[in-house]
Structures are given as structure tokens and as C-alpha cells.
Amino acid sequence: MSEDLVEYPVRCHCGAVSGRFKYKPGKVIAWDCNCSDCNMRKNTHVVVPEHNFWLTMDCPLEEATILYLWGTKTAIRRFCKTCGVLPWYRPRSNPDGVAITMHCVDWTDGGTREAPELEIKTFDGVNWEETIKSSSIKQESKV
Template sequence: MKYQGSCHCGSVSFQFDADEITSGVRCNCSVCRRKGALMTPYVIAPESLQLEVRNDALQVYRFGSGIAAHYFCKQCGIYPFHQTLRKKDHYRINIGCLEGTDPFSLPVEVFDGASL
């Protein structure tokens, strides 16, 4: 399936092709617990994510080991995706940022990022 998404203001938009999203993942690490976002159950390879950023809006936050990169729009503050700790340079997408996908209708798994 082709997925399209964006931050709230549209300064960060993206698309990717992937299997149908039938569930989501939440992480319980200190950052993800506070964000509360539901993420794709699979990672997206960097070459599969087509990204468009206007006004230099995409910013990154790193903590701990500095490997995981949590991206957000500096215009509206929305967190559209992150690069993962376990599979460097691959992305998990915030399902709430995807057009036509209801994050509240999906079953959820919890990833124990707090124990890493």
C-alpha cells in the first residue's frame, strides 16, 4: 500500500510503500511514554521513505546513546517518525500522521524500550 502523511502544519510531509498497517506499537522508553504515539509495527528502510521538508522545519532530538533520532516539526511540534535504536537509520512512522489510517482502531503491542 502507498501511505502518505504529514505533520499538522504540512511543513513535513512524506510517503512510503509498505504492507497494510493492521496493528501498532507503543514504546515505554522515557521519550515515547511521554509522546504517546502509536508507531508502525514494522520499520521502513531509508530508501523507501520519500520526505519533503519546507522551511527547514524538521528537527531532531536524541538522548541516551544518541542512536535513536526522534524527529519533530519545529513549526507545529508534531512528531511524524523516528529512526530506531535497534535498526539504525530505519524508521518507524507515527500512525496518527498518516492519511486515512485510524490509530484508535488498531490493536497495540508494547515494546519494552525502558529496559534497553
């Protein structure tokens, strides 16, 4: 199936933190979470399996970012040291995946294609334990 996937670039505002990921063509499903972190940052994200994500940076991720862990410390967030943007992170909902910040993606890849259709689903992160059981966030991120 990986040959059917489309490749997209993702980066922070200044471009120091950058990567690419593969996602199924057509409709992109993004998650709008209301946990305290996502709500404050207005983070809407697309979750992809770790094997469909790779870095395109000139330096190691650890050098260009600052680590932030909170709560259960399952979600791993690395913010750009220069501009402060978080283009992706390891989500608590999918610790074997990568959550790509939707607004950090160039969906047209420099104008070489049309942007895909976007569907935004809600994840009740305030009630995380109950929501993870009934949400499709784990199944829909398996590309």
C-alpha cells in the first residue's frame, strides 16, 4: 500500500525543524483535541505511523528543538528553539505514530498538486481515558 501514499513536507515557521510524511491520497483526517495542551495551541493534527515519517533537517532534532514533557509524559513534544513552533510530536493516543500539526504542512508541496480534502474530527482530550476507548483515532491513523 505504501506505493499508493502521497508525500507531504512539514516544517516549523523558520524551517529549522523539517520532515516529510506519507499519507493516503484523497481525504485527510485531522483531529482537533481539547486537552489543555492542544487547546491552548489550537493544535489540529494528522496522525501517521512512525514508519511513514522522516526528518529532512540539516542537524539532529535534539539540537534544533527543546523537549517538553507533561502529565503522563507519554506525548513527546519538541518545539523549535528558534521560532517555538511544534510541527509534529509523538501523541499519547498513538505512541507508535507521529502527530503532524496540520497548519505546518504544505499540502500542495510547493504548488505541485492540489490540496486534499480535509475532514476534522473532534477528540475529547479533557476526558482522555473515556474518549480513547470510543474514538477511532487509533484505527484511522494506521496508513
